[in-house]
Amino acid sequence: MDEDNCMVDIAKFFLEFTVDESCGKCPPCRIGTKRMLEILERITGGKGEEEDIEKLETLAKNIISSSLCGLGQSAPQPVLSTLKYFRDEYIAHVRDKKCPAGVCKSMMSYVISADLCKSCGICARHCPVGAISGEKKVPYVIDQEKCIKCGVCMEKCPFKAIFKNA
Ligand code: SF4
Ligand code: SF4
Ligand code: SF4
Structure with missing residues (x-):
C-alpha cells in the first residue's frame, strides 16, 4: 500500500x-x-x-x-x-469531501490538460462510454456527466495529458 x-x-x-x-x-x-x-x-x-x-x-x-x-x-x-x-x-x-488518494469515485474526476493534449484521439477511442470528444489541433475534453471514472483514458494517453482531479 x-x-x-x-x-x-x-x-x-x-x-x-x-x-x-x-x-x-x-x-x-x-x-x-x-x-x-x-x-x-x-x-x-x-x-x-x-x-x-x-x-x-x-x-x-x-x-x-x-x-x-x-x-x-x-x-x-x-x-x-x-x-x-x-x-x-x-x-x-x-x-472537505475529498479523497486524498483519489480513490473514492464520488470525490474525484478525470481531466485532460489542454496544455499537454496533442489531440491524438487515442483516449476517445478507448473510452467505453464515449465521454471524450475533440478534433484535430483542439484539446480533447471529458464530459463529466457521461464519465464512469474507469481510468482507461489515463492509462492509454501516450502523452500523460490526463489527470485525476481529487
Ligand atoms: S455473530 Fe460474529 S462474533 Fe457472534 S458468534 Fe457469529 S461470527 Fe462470532
Ligand atoms: S490520448 Fe492524450 S493526447 Fe491524445 S487526445 Fe487523449 S488526452 Fe489528448
Ligand atoms: S475515465 Fe473512463 S469513462 Fe471517464 S472519460 Fe476516461 S475512459 Fe471515459
Whole structure:
C-alpha cells in the first residue's frame, strides 16, 4: 500500500469481508458491523459527517467488547487502526469531501490538460462510454456527466495529458 490507497476504502474492504462472514449469532457482530459498513459507505460516497468518526469509534469498541467470538472481536480493528494512523484521511472525506488518494469515485474526476493534449484521439477511442470528444489541433475534453471514472483514458494517453482531479 502507498499514497495511492485510500485508508477509508481499505477499512471498508475489510469490513465488507467480516459482514459477509458473520454467522449472525450475536447482535453486536451481526448488526454492529453492518452499521459500521453503512457509515463507511456514506463517507466514501461523499456523504459523511464529522460525527460519523465518533460513531465509528463507539460502535467499534462496543462490538469488540461484546462479540462472542474472534471474528466480531477483530472485525472493527481495521477501522480503529486506520483511524489511529490516518485520521486526517477520514477528516478530509467528511469535512472537505475529498479523497486524498483519489480513490473514492464520488470525490474525484478525470481531466485532460489542454496544455499537454496533442489531440491524438487515442483516449476517445478507448473510452467505453464515449465521454471524450475533440478534433484535430483542439484539446480533447471529458464530459463529466457521461464519465464512469474507469481510468482507461489515463492509462492509454501516450502523452500523460490526463489527470485525476481529487
Ligand atoms: S462474533 Fe462470532 S458468534 Fe457472534 S455473530 Fe460474529 S461470527 Fe457469529
Ligand atoms: S490520448 Fe492524450 S493526447 Fe491524445 S487526445 Fe487523449 S488526452 Fe489528448
Ligand atoms: S475515465 Fe473512463 S469513462 Fe471517464 S472519460 Fe476516461 S475512459 Fe471515459
